[in-house]
Amino acid sequence: MTRSKASALSNLRILDLTRVRAGPTCCRIFADFGADVIKIEAPPGVDPNEGMSGARNGSDMLNLHRNKRSLTLNLKTPEGLAIFKQLVATADVVVENYRPDVKHRLGIAYDDLKAINPRIILASISGFGETGPYRTRAGFDQIAQGMGGLMWVTGLPGQGPVRAGIAVADSSAGLFAAIGILVALQERARSGEGQWVRSSLLQAQIAMMDFQAARYLVDGIVPQQAGNDHPYSTPMGVVRTADGFINIAVGGQGQWKAFCTAIGHAEMQDHPDYATQELRLKNRPALNARLAEIFATRSSAEWLDALEQAGVPAGPIYKMDEVFADPQVEHLGMAVPVSDEEGGRVRLVGQPVELSRTPAAIDHLLPEPGADNEDILREIGLDDAKIAMLRRERVI
Known part of the structure; x- marks a missing residue:
């Protein structure tokens, strides 16, 4: 051999x-x-x-x-x-x-x-x-x-x-x-x-466990289950579209504003419940419910295209056969x-x-x-x- x-x-x-x-x-x-x-x-x-x-x-x-x-x-x-x-x-x-x-x-x-x-x-x-x-x-x-x-x-x-x-x-x-x-x-x-x-x-x-372990060791916080939501940043997680699911990741104020514009709801940028990261985290259930209504109106491909054009991180959620069919995975x-x-x-x-x-x-x-x-x-x-x-x- x-x-x-x-x-x-x-x-x-x-x-x-x-x-x-x-x-x-x-x-x-x-x-x-x-x-x-x-x-x-x-x-x-x-x-x-x-x-x-x-x-x-x-x-x-x-x-x-x-x-x-x-x-x-x-x-x-x-x-x-x-x-x-x-x-x-x-x-x-x-x-x-x-x-x-x-x-x-x-x-x-x-x-x-x-x-x-x-x-x-x-x-x-x-x-x-x-x-x-x-x-x-x-x-x-x-x-x-x-x-x-x-x-x-x-x-x-x-x-x-x-x-x-x-x-x-x-x-x-x-x-x-x-x-x-x-x-x-x-x-x-x-x-x-x-x-x-x-x-x-x-x-x-x-x-x-990295940051979750550090949250306990440094801050004394015992992390709990958060499902598909990020533990302390939002909106960051899974949203259902008209034909499936995608991941979104809005990491800062600039991305938040671009995100609101990309989804056709620029008025949400300065909404008193969502204007800052702290407010969005505090009011995450209501924000998630609103986003669920919005994302249900278009397909995954349409949303991914709109978010990419706006520079907002987002991606599909693949089964394994879809993973290896993706053009970037093939390229790599x-x-x-x-x-x-x-x-x-x-x-x-x-x-x-x-x-x-x-x-x-x-x-x-x-x-x-x-x-x-x-x-x-x-x-x-x-x-x-x-x-x-x-x-x-x-x-x-």
Whole structure:
């Protein structure tokens, strides 16, 4: 299996011990920018939780694990652990999202890896942190969404807590871990030493709460559900049109005046109930009711055109098929076609960051388990006879 044609991180080797979402999200960034990411997984039939990430050729696995090589390795055997440690000696980064105690039981905690390779960076992604009273709890995205405060500000007022429609905690924990690894790599260029990078779903979710968390910490305000309305700026949210829904975002007095003119009601600019942001927020129910009457008279396309001409931020609310049919999304190349080994093509989600000289690339799909065993093991000096023995004993 060839590596990605991207070159930005082609000098790096990443050992990927992760599964589900947070860890694979982290490693995918490195793979897309050209790092040699080796996905290490148990040989078929060894792991009692095999398949917990879904079908191997399913959309989620293909999207999370593209551009990687696959090595099957039973870390619970002495031979498998020895091979892993040989790989550590050649690697820059190890990424794992086991429960915190597992790596210590396996003998692959940071101090163990550092003894082999002082330059190694270990990135650990847990549910609740490597230390503390919840360290051994199993962490899942929705649990972190609840504990991190997201579910209490999501949904309509009085509806009760609502989960976000995506895995916010998982994905952001993976992104924060990748940032931590890049920082550690930069520091290593000066010091020559690796270090232990740690992130968790709970920490990531709290960080993603950002201004809502700061409202409590700084102002003592406990945010509540606001539905589709912005917590403190209005009109900013969803309005129903004659044939659907759109988002509007009126952020200041200049935009408010332009907005009133664009919707054909310039008299609202100086209305005693709406003339300032404070008044609009205070009288939001009445303002929303008035806007509902106005926006119901024309189609979404007509309103979007009128607001764009006035310089007022607004946008459609798409289903996923509409997202990828949008001309701006097509222009940005967010759906990347990739060929499989049989010559078929699938589209995967592109990287959302562009580099002018060394961009990301998506060249190949997730290989079958162990597809790269021989190549990887030969790279660390094992001969054909040794590889055959390891296969017979189900080490690989």
